[in-house]
Amino acid sequence: MEKLNVFEQIMDVHEASDLWGLSVPRLKAICQEGLVDAKKFGNSWVILKDQPNPKQRERKK
Structure with a gap:
């Protein structure tokens, strides 16, 4: 069974900014x-x- 690494499932706002194109x-x-x-x-x-x-x-709003 593969162990779940929670840190691979999260990001900070800087990573999200790059990923989503938002400030x-x-x-x-x-x-x-x-x-x-x-x-x-x-x-x-x-x-x-x-x-x-x-x-x-x-x-959509």
């Missing part, structure tokens, strides 16, 4: 608004990689 401040706001699966640890946000780009949701 870091906008991503922090998206996390705070609860528009993505994310958790704040201290001053940093940790975001699940396996979810849709929030930019696509913003266009």
